[in-house]
Amino acid sequence: MRPFEHFTVRTTEEAIELLGRFDGKARLIAGGTALIPALKADIFPNYPKALINIKEIGDLQFIRAGKEGLRIGTLTKLEEIAESQSVKKDYPILQKAALSVGTPQVRRMGTVGGNICQEPRCWYYWYPHQIGGRIVCYLKGGRHCYALTGENQYHSIFGCYREANRPVACVEACPASTDVPSILEKLKGKDLQEAARILLDVNPIPAVTGRVCPHFCESECSRNGFDE
Numbered sequence: 001m002r003p004f005e006h007f008t009v010r011t012t013e014e015a016i017e018l019l020g021r022f023d024g025k026a027r028l029i030a031g032g033t034a035l036i037p038a039l040k041a042d043i044f045p046n047y048p049k050a051l052i053n054i055k056e057i058g059d060l061q062f063i064r065a066g067k068e069g070l071r072i073g074t075l076t077k078l079e080e081i082a083e084s085q086s087v088k089k090d091y092p093i094l095q096k097a098a099l100s101v102g103t104p105q106v107r108r109m110g111t112v113g114g115n116i117c118q119e120p121r122c123w124y125y126w127y128p129h130q131i132g133g134r135i136v137c138y139l140k141g142g143r144h145c146y147a148l149t150g151e152n153q154y155h156s157i158f159g160c161y162r163e164a165n166r167p168v169a170c171v172e173a174c175p176a177s178t179d180v181p182s183i184l185e186k187l188k189g190k191d192l193q194e195a196a197r198i199l200l201d202v203n204p205i206p207a208v209t210g211r212v213c214p215h216f217c218e219s220e221c222s223r224n225g226f227d228e
């Protein structure tokens with residue numbers, strides 16, 4: 001692993017203050033069962049400058065069942081969820097899900113917060129840097145999602161939330177910012193009227209520009225390398 005600073009905090013306020021101080025270059029660490037392997041494999045293009053250990057924050061490890069439902073503190077271990085009688089009785093699917101994670105050692109150390117916030121369990125994302133260089137896929141700021149046509153079993157369904165607001169490559173490349181994916185979607189649904197409306201919204205003379213434009217959108221298409 002590469003060197004990093006290590007802080008142990010006892011309150012959420014301390015953790016928030018440190019996160020702000022490092023301005024996106026620090027990571028929280030709870031059980032460490034997901035983060036430490038990621039650091040060892042050196043999968044992040046931006047290696048964290050500091051780790052902030054939150055395990056000592058006292059009031060974040062609890063399971064409380066009440067009229068409004070179930071409340072689980074972020075530092076609660078997966079093992080505690082799997083063994084909780086109230087979870088077993090009223091939320092058996094949650095109990096089964098906790099029990100299905102990894103091994104007893106992982107469940108004993110791993111927290112529910114870390115489980116939700118872990119990096120996507122994608123083969124390409126986790127490819128170790130030591131073996132031929134890390135794979136900079138779409139989620140790491142690259143242009144391609146290799147899982148699209150490659151290995152894509154067992155992937156986290158929450159993984160891409162961070163990229164939801166990232167500009168689409170072809171739209172960004174178009175000097176008129178034409179919403180190419182929406183137009184193609186409408187054409188696919190045979191809604192020519194709506195496709196034309198989206199296009200004319202940003203470009204009143206598409207028949208002219210279509211003849212002179214060198215098609216920046218095509219060279220930036222995220223499906224390049226996959227299709228013909």
Ligand SMILES: Cc1cc2nc3c(=O)[nH]c(=O)nc-3n(C[C@H](O)[C@H](O)[C@H](O)COP(=O)(O)OP(=O)(O)OC[C@H]3O[C@@H](n4cnc5c(N)ncnc54)[C@H](O)[C@@H]3O)c2cc1C
Nearest residue numbers: 028029030031032033034035101102110111113114115117
């Ligand atoms: C052998 C093995 C098998 C595994 N099998 C599975 C499996 O079957 N299913 C599965 O889902 N996972 C699996 N995991 C992944 C993972 O270890 C566990 O899901 C575990 O719950 C992660 O929790 P943690 O506390 O160890 O997280 P950490 O490693 O401490 O943190 C993981 C990530 O979450 C962030 N984070 C942690 N806590 C918080 C918080 N409170 N707020 C904001 N961010 C936070 C960290 O910054 C880090 O990016 C496996 C791991 C191993 C090593």
Ligand code: SF4
Nearest residue numbers: 122125137139145146
């Ligand atoms: S963008 Fe694709 S390759 Fe990258 S983590 Fe997500 S599914 Fe995996």
